[in-house]
């Protein structure tokens with residue numbers, strides 16, 4: 001493939017394709033194009049607006065201020081990298097910002113944003129070596145030689161994020177300088193790591209899905225083949241042993257043989273995403289089945305109620321099965337995003353609504369929890385139990401990753417803010433899909449959707465809803481062909497008792513999906529009513545850390561109690577919930593009934609069993625719960641999701657401290 005300018009290429013797409021972040025050439029479901037789907041309001045509309053209005057500029061400001069953008073200028077100038085700013089993977093944050101800007105520009109056509117994007121691309125392009133190599137951390141004076149630290153150097157990881165930015169730009173604006181930079185770098189990667197080259201992989205998967213996507217944009221099969229080589233090599237101990245073990249970077253076992261996701265959670269989800277991409281493009285059903293098997297096991301045994309993944313702090317990794325302690329949840333925002341990326345690919349490949357269920361759970365309770373409402377402060381980890389009040393980070397100071405007790409403006413390792421930015425800029429693409437029979441709506445937000453169907457047919461609908469505040473979702477037909485079309489609506493796993501109304505008939509629908517097949521006409525309305533009343537949720541008994549507790553969910557949202565909502569702002573650990581009284585909604589607020597009982601400190605926090613539950617005669621009081629994703633928006637607070645439970649009808653085990 002040759003691509004020497006924005007206008008002279010013969011063999012790559014010359015116009016933007018308006019495809020979203022994942023564009024498989026085959027699969028059960030096909031994503032809608034960017035010009036076919038828009039979120040028009042609701043919580044996700046607000047997130048997209050805040051991302052555009054605040055987060056992108058915030059990220060750009062911090063990249064400039066920390067010198068991470070300046071690294072490209074210094075590299076271009078041939079300056080020494082001895083005092084280079086940031087960690088070895090800092091380049092990737094610039095690339096993720098570029099990807100976010102590209103999707104946002106594609107969404108709104110914002111010309112000023114486009115100019116900012118192009119200015120950054122020019123600085124990145126200037127830093128690229130004549131042979132295509134691009135890194136500010138290696139291969140220039142004052143830095144280590146190229147490819148000398150595959151375990152920790154992140155060179156290929158960074159290029160993966162570069163390629164995803166180039167793909168986003170090509171799909172939204174056509175092939176330009178950024179795609180040229182990508183293909184030059186990708187060609188070098190194929191030369192260096194292809195057959196006969198360095199037979200190894202990057203310590204951080206990411207280039208695998210990126211190379212498949214770059215193949216999808218350019219048609220260059222060499223990129224697909226290189227992705228296959230990287231995926232097949234990993235697991236054969238091609239990287240050096242490290243203190244966390246090779247499972248940390250999934251080099252312990254070939255992906256075809258593994259039974260569950262393990263090791264670093266972001267690495268695991270990115271790698272699996274690349275495997276699905278490769279499997280789909282090459283028709284490799286065995287590889288796809290291997291990823292599905294691992295996803296099933298991971299969701300069944302290694303995922304938090306929020307959808308969060310990763311319980312181990314020391315290596316940001318999955319714990320063993322059912323090791324999901326709420327107060328030690330790592331649940332990195334990026335791992336949630338990686339999980340969404342993986343589930344979306346599996347949904348497209350296989351169509352199972354369970355994938356969309358996990359996407360919804362993770363979007364509402366991990367991805368939405370990460371950034372503040374203002375879009376300018378972020379959680380890196382997402383604990384489910386905050387035991388100390390914490391302090392408000394200086395809005396003008398970067399903090400070490402994961403050490404922030406409240407949302408911080410920037411991190412020394414700042415992967416999460418840029419990941420949030422690119423996710424929200426392309427969020428609308430997760431709403432719906434199409435197949436030969438019709439349209440599938442997976443996520444509920446005010447939106448407009450259009451699908452091209454076989455035979456030059458078109459179906460256009462509006463989604464009208466106040467979800468998740470209300471469980472009512474109306475799909476209003478704006479345009480329909482005069483032939484039968486199937487409209488499929490996801491019924492979330494928690495939505496027991498949902499109903500579907502069409503043409504004056506209302507029917508119960510079970511969790512999974514509900515489909516209506518008929519000839520639609522403009523003005524027709526199909527209505528889904530999901531029961532979003534608050535509900536108690538208990539965990540599998542093998543998740544020992546939350547035994548004897550309940551959580552409260554409402555629709556797709558996990559709720560929590562915050563000490564700022566308790567009388568006297570007492571510590572959340574004083575609350576015991578009365579599970580004989582179900583949670584209720586009063587004036588739009590969810591309440592449980594519970595007892596607030598101070599703990600008596602003892603010299604030794606252990607004792608004899610058998611302390612009684614709160615007596616039935618002790619009056620309970622209402623306690624307000626709030627969406628977990630909004631926690632700490634009102635300043636320092638203690639918080640917990642899993643609440644110690646007792647019942648006036650069935651005494652529960654209590655701890656000695658409650659004596």
Ligand SMILES: [Zn+2]
Pocket residue numbers: 332333334335380414415416417419
């Ligand atoms: Zn992160």
